[in-house]
Amino acid sequence: xxxxxxxxxxxxxxxxxxxxxxxxxxxxxxxxxxxxxxxxxxxxxxxxxxxxxxxxxxxxxxxxxxxxxxxxxxxxxxxxxxxxxxxxxxxxxxxxxxxxxxxxxxxxxxxxxxxxxxxxxxxxxxxxxxxxxxxxxxxxxxxxxxxxxxxxxxxxxxxxxxxxxxxxxxxxxxxxxxxxxxxxxxxxxxxxxxxxxxxxxxxxxxxxxxxxxxxxxxxxxxxxxxxxxxxxxxxxxxxxxxxxxxxxxxxxxxxxxxxxxxxxxxxxxxxxxxxxxxxxxxxxxxxxxxxxxxxxxxxxxxxxxxxxxxxxxxxxxxxxxxxxxxxxxxxxxxxxxxxxxxxxxxxxxxxxxxxxxxxxxxxxxxxxxxxxxxxxxxxxxxxxxxxxxxxxxxxxxxxxxxxxxxxxxxxxxxxxxxxxxxxxxxxxxxxxxxxxxxxxxxxxxxxxxxxxxxxxxxxxxxxxxxxxxxxxxxxxxxxxxxxxxxxxxxxxxxxxxxxxxxxxxxxxxxxxxxxxxxxxxxxxxxxxxxxxxxxxxxxxxxxxxxxxxxxxxxxxxxxxxxxxxxxxxxxxxxxxxxxxxxxxxxxxxxxxxxx
Numbered sequence: 001x002x003x004x005x006x007x008x009x010x011x012x013x014x015x016x017x018x019x020x021x022x023x024x025x026x027x028x029x030x031x032x033x034x035x036x037x038x039x040x041x042x043x044x045x046x047x048x049x050x051x052x053x054x055x056x057x058x059x060x061x062x063x064x065x066x067x068x069x070x071x072x073x074x075x076x077x078x079x080x081x082x083x084x085x086x087x088x089x090x091x092x093x094x095x096x097x098x099x100x101x102x103x104x105x106x107x108x109x110x111x112x113x114x115x116x117x118x119x120x121x122x123x124x125x126x127x128x129x130x131x132x133x134x135x136x137x138x139x140x141x142x143x144x145x146x147x148x149x150x151x152x153x154x155x156x157x158x159x160x161x162x163x164x165x166x167x168x169x170x171x172x173x174x175x176x177x178x179x180x181x182x183x184x185x186x187x188x189x190x191x192x193x194x195x196x197x198x199x200x201x202x203x204x205x206x207x208x209x210x211x212x213x214x215x216x217x218x219x220x221x222x223x224x225x226x227x228x229x230x231x232x233x234x235x236x237x238x239x240x241x242x243x244x245x246x247x248x249x250x251x252x253x254x255x256x257x258x259x260x261x262x263x264x265x266x267x268x269x270x271x272x273x274x275x276x277x278x279x280x281x282x283x284x285x286x287x288x289x290x291x292x293x294x295x296x297x298x299x300x301x302x303x304x305x306x307x308x309x310x311x312x313x314x315x316x317x318x319x320x321x322x323x324x325x326x327x328x329x330x331x332x333x334x335x336x337x338x339x340x341x342x343x344x345x346x347x348x349x350x351x352x353x354x355x356x357x358x359x360x361x362x363x364x365x366x367x368x369x370x371x372x373x374x375x376x377x378x379x380x381x382x383x384x385x386x387x388x389x390x391x392x393x394x395x396x397x398x399x400x401x402x403x404x405x406x407x408x409x410x411x412x413x414x415x416x417x418x419x420x421x422x423x424x425x426x427x428x429x430x431x432x433x434x435x436x437x438x439x440x441x442x443x444x445x446x447x448x449x450x451x452x453x454x455x456x457x458x459x460x461x462x463x464x465x466x467x468x469x470x471x472x473x474x475x476x477x478x479x480x481x482x483x484x485x486x487x488x489x490x491x492x493x494x495x496x497x498x499x500x501x502x503x504x505x506x507x508x509x510x511x512x513x514x515x516x517x518x519x520x521x522x523x524x525x526x527x528x529x530x531x532x533x534x535x536x537x538x539x540x541x542x543x544x545x546x547x548x549x550x551x552x553x554x555x556x557x558x559x560x561x562x563x564x565x566x567x568x569x570x571x572x573x574x575x576x577x578x579x580x581x582x583x584x585x586x587x588x589x590x591x592x593x594x595x
Contacts, residue, residue: 005199005210008192009034010048014085029070029077032215033085036063039176041183044191051086051093053100060104065111066169069125069135069216075112079105115154119166120224120232125216127151138219145223151231159274160238160415167235173208240277240412243284246300247409248416254308261419261437263445264426265311268410269403276408279389287382295323295379299386306400307409310445313337313400316383317349318358320376329360334442343396347380349373350397423449427456431466435474439484447490464500467491472509482541482582485509493517505529509578512538536574539564545586554590568592 011034015027034049036059042049064070064078079101086097111117118126124145129135133144153159181200184193199207209221224232235241251258280303287296306314315337321328335358349355352369356362376397383399386392391405401409413420426434426449434453438446450467457463468488475484488510493501496517502525504514511534518525539560544553561568575583576594584594 005207005214006035006038006194007196008044008047008189008194009038010044010046010191011035014048014088023077025074025077026080029074030081032064032068033059033078033081035211036067038194039180041180044189044194046089047191048085048088050089051082051097053096056082056097056100057104060101060108061111064108065114065117066119066165067173067212067215069122069129070112071126071129072113075109079108115157116161117165118154118157118162119169120162121166121169121212121216121220123154123162124148124151124220124224124231128217128220133217135217138213138222141217141219142223145220145228145231148231158411158415159233160241160244163233163235163238164415166232170208173211174204177204177207177211238274240274240281241415243277243281243300244412244416246284247304247412248418250301250304251413251418254304255440258417259419260440261421261426262308262413263310263437263441263449264421264423265307265401265403265406265410266423266448267311267403268407268422271404271407273408273411276389276391276404277412280386280391280405280408280412283386283389287385292382292385295382298323298379299382302383302386302399303392303401303409307406307413309334309442310448311401311406312442312444313339313398315350315358316347316380316394316397316399317355317372317376320379321359321372323379324372324375326359326372327361332358332360334444336444337398339398339400340396345384347373347377347394348396349376354397423452427452429453431463431470432474435467435470435484435487438487438490439475439480443490446487447492450487450491459495459497461497461500461503464496465503468500468504468510468514469507472507476509479581479585481509481579485513485537486541488513494521498523501525506531508533509537510534532574533578536571537578539571540575540579540582540586543586550590557587557590557592 011031014030014034015022037049037051037055038044040055040058040063042051042055044050059082060078070078082097082101083094086094125135127148128141128144131144131147134140153162177195181193181195184195195207209225212221213219248258251260251262254260284299286292287299289296302319305319306312312334313336318328318333318337337358349369349372350358352364352366355369355372356364380394380399383392383394387394387399389405391402391408393400393402410420410422421429426437429437431453434450438450441449454463454467471485471488475481498518498521501514501518501523505511505518505525506529507514508531511530513534515525515527515530516538543556543560547553558568561571564571564574572583572587572592573595575587580594587594
């Protein structure tokens, strides 16, 4: 059936065109290329599907990497088929298609070799070929599949990734088959139908399976749906993906972009992450029941917010205060929370001085503490249910993820495409990459990761110079520039090579920061080297942006302007030229107009 699913594609006539077209690899590529072009609606008025630039690019970078397995040594056959096919048409078709193929060739090869694009069928076809299977012989495929018992996964790919790609491929292929049948029924082509009524009557799912067999390995779809279904589990085997979706929603609420990295945990304990994730979703679903109100539904948020803190412990009382709409000083949201060695199982709110330290609200009373304790106990009950999984802990007022829990949450985030590095991966980033990521993290986490990045390079002068340069170039000209250069404050410049700091003196962004660091260390430094832009930014960043009365904030600006050559107008011009976004944010509330 696989040979005849797609009819009237002109395959036989195309392959008869030249002796070299009978090469098995070329013939296999031709069957897939012509079939997919026809499925996507290519005009078949001449008997062959007519390639267009848009269809060719979609074929190379989307369809072939989704549906077709091709050994690396046979990838060239697919562009060759497109070239030979385009040559059958007039009007400069050959040149236009050749140009698209050449432009798409790097993306095509990358997509075909990308483990992230693998489906179960493409992966097992690859394994079977490595084992010497004849991919056109269903009996040999069955025998070789049986010998793979406990088949491995590709490096860096989880079962959930393969399942998700497979489910997507199934949907896309079924949609393409359905649309092709409807399209031909509405406007019957002169070349004849692509799908016969009899074939469609057997079911779109069977047609899709037959094509998967033809494009990967004969009989594979039937085996993976039957005797070897355990090799290719479907969505029902991954209940924890519901929690992965909830964590993705949390990440998007925080960052708006799945590619925005979450910070690496300081320690991850290797464990059975899928089983651990299943344990977490079971707890999350139990917490959604009425007895855990009002905070039972907050379990995904609690898991995410602790991971986002670099897995540093959080305070039960502080989170309860946030849920109860108490005022919590934003500057204290990332304040470290001490974890006691031991604590009673029953929750008790922290003493009043500690509560003031955590919340930043100095006028709190014992009555306020007592009022908050009830809400905090409700929240502690939710955390204790999560802690029963062994993946979360709560000791006294502190809660967080265990190292194994960090691994489970990292897995759940990565399964849904969130960039979730471990410490080694973050240390391997380039300076601009680690600086861009660290700007969105709590200061204590950014300090740890940047220090680890430098230590991985033995704190050399060149490593420090690369990192310092990135502080001035990453997000330059955007509203995030101030946050990025603010990372200078989290660096342990007391241990920096003085030569690196002296090199940075002429940096137009952080030169004044480098001068200040050298002076604090008692190191010789030439202030003449510091540019006006760097001095202006240092003054700008030192002004109180949103804290304190406007009068005192204006007074701080006036004092700085009095010491600036040319006065306030010259200072504002220098600030605006160096970082207009931050200058507007800080000065406009003070009634200062920018040039």
